[in-house]
Structure formats: C-alpha cells, structure tokens
Amino acid sequence: GIQVEQSPPDLILQEGANSTLRCNFSDSVNNLQWFHQNPWGQLINLFYIPSGTKQNGRLSATTVATERYSLLYISSSQTTDSGVYFCAVGLTSGTYKYIFGTGTRLKVLA
Amino acid sequence: DAGVIQSPRHEVTEMGQEVTLRCKPISGHNSLFWYRQTMMRGLELLIYFNNNVPIDDSGMPEDRFSAKMPNASFSTLKIQPSEPRDSAVYFCASSSIWLAGGRDTQYFGPGTRLTVL
Numbered sequence: 001g002i003q004v005e006q007s008p009p010d011l012i013l014q015e016g017a018n019s020t021l022r023c024n025f026s027d028s029v030n031n032l033q034w035f036h037q038n039p040w041g042q043l044i045n046l047f048y049i050p051s052g053t054k055q056n057g058r059l060s061a062t063t064v065a066t067e068r069y070s071l072l073y074i075s076s077s078q079t080t081d082s083g084v085y086f087c088a089v090g091l092t093s094g095t096y097k098y099i100f101g102t103g104t105r106l107k108v109l110a
Numbered sequence: 111d112a113g114v115i116q117s118p119r120h121e122v123t124e125m126g127q128e129v130t131l132r133c134k135p136i137s138g139h140n141s142l143f144w145y146r147q148t149m150m151r152g153l154e155l156l157i158y159f160n161n162n163v164p165i166d167d168s169g170m171p172e173d174r175f176s177a178k179m180p181n182a183s184f185s186t187l188k189i190q191p192s193e194p195r196d197s198a199v200y201f202c203a204s205s206s207i208w209l210a211g212g213r214d215t216q217y218f219g220p221g222t223r224l225t226v227l
Contacts, residue, residue: 033215033216035218041199041220041221041223042218042220042221043201043203043218043221044218045215045216045217045218048214048215086153088153088216095165095166096141096158096160096165096166096207097155097158097166098143098155098216099155100152100153100154102152103152
C-alpha cells in the first residue's frame with residue numbers, strides 16, 4: 001500500500017522562528033490535506049491542497065504531486081503552533097480513503 | 111454549522127461491556143469516516159460511508175466492531191464486547207464526495223476518548 005512519510009518527526013523551535021515540514025508519499029494521489037492536532041487533541045484543517053501553493057496567514061503549503069511531496073511552511077512561529085502536524089493523502093483509484101502520515105510533533109518555546 | 115458532533119466525549123467502561131459511540135456529520139456532507147488514534151498505530155481509518163452505505167470496512171479490526179449509518183445525519187460505532195486494547199481516541203469525520211470523483215475537505219469531530227478497564 002501507499003506509504004506516507006513525514007519529516008522531521010520532532011521539531012523544537014524558539015518563538016519567532018520559521019520551519020518547513022515535509023510529507024512524502026509513495027504513489028499517485030489526487031488529494032492532500034494538512035491538519036494540526038492541538039494539545040487538546042482536536043484535529044484542525046489547515047489546507048486542502050492536491051497541487052499548487054496556498055497561503056493562510058503565517059502558514060503556507062505547496063504540493064508537487066508529480067514529484068510526490070508536499071511542504072508546510074510555518075513562519076514567525078508562536079507557542080500556539082505547538083502540536084502535531086499531519087498530512088493525509090487521498091488515493092487515485094477505487095477508494096475515497098485518506099491515508100495519514102505519522103506526523104511531525106512541533107514544540108514552540110516562548 | 112456546529113461542525114461534526116460526537117458523543118460521548120469520554121467513556122470509561124469495563125472489559126466485556128458494550129460501547130456505542132455516536133456521530134452527527136456536517137449537514138450536506140454525503141460521506142462519513144470513522145478513525146481510531148493510538149500512540150502505537152497513529153490515525154487509522156476504520157470504515158467509511160458514502161450516501162449512508164458502507165463502502166470500505168477493511169480497517170475494522172475484528173467482528174467485535176460494527177458501524178451503522180441509518181440516515182444522513184447519524185452514525186454509530188459499536189464495540190461488543192470491549193477489550194482493554196480498544197482503548198483509544200475515536201474520531202468521526204465528514205466530507206463531500208462527488209460522482210465525478212472529486213472530494214472536498216474532510217472535517218473532524220472532537221473525538222471520543224475510550225478507556226476500557
């Protein structure tokens with residue numbers, strides 16, 4: 001089955017720093033979402049980005065489907081950005097399943 | 111819209127008891143997904159429905175697990191009998207899937223934290 005790998009697995013930043021999170025996938029996908037799971041466990045949509053680039057405030061994401069990766073950029077990080085970031089990919093054939101990556105655990109220090 | 115609603119938010123039960131988790135999807139969405147999250151296995155898709163019909167239940171761990179969607183606004187996930195290894199956070203999510211093959215953003219509920227003693 002498709003493999004979804006995220007890197008780095010853990011990341012510690014000082015408040016105000018920038019970071020790039022990566023999601024690699026092993027097969028063709030027609031859908032990709034980024035989620036933030038906050039310290040209370042809630043999964044929050046960040047981006048629906050099967051291809052191209054999107055920006056929302058301090059966050060932006062780029063997906064290059066032909067090269068099978070997506071990047072999430074966090075600029076001027078804040079302590080509220082702490083939590084786990086997941087990418088989830090939707091397969092191209094026969095199913096509407098999403099496969100989740102293992103996540104990047106981010107801690108932003110004040 | 112209130113978003114995806116799940117109940118209960120927390121459930122503590124004893125091994126062997128029946129557990130029923132409930133989900134109300136976002137109005138207008140035609141697909142519903144049940145996930146389980148554990149430290150060991152991460153986020154796993156258990157089953158998903160499209161237009162109230164179960165489409166893929168390959169993630170359901172065993173016969174003790176069953177899910178139903180009697181109408182577009184309600185779904186249940188039942189575990190009978192429950193075991194300690196079922197302890198996890200169970201999430202429900204909803205989305206829209208179109209006949210042409212496209213799909214929309216998936217929205218998650220707050221989850222149910224299940225502890226089986």
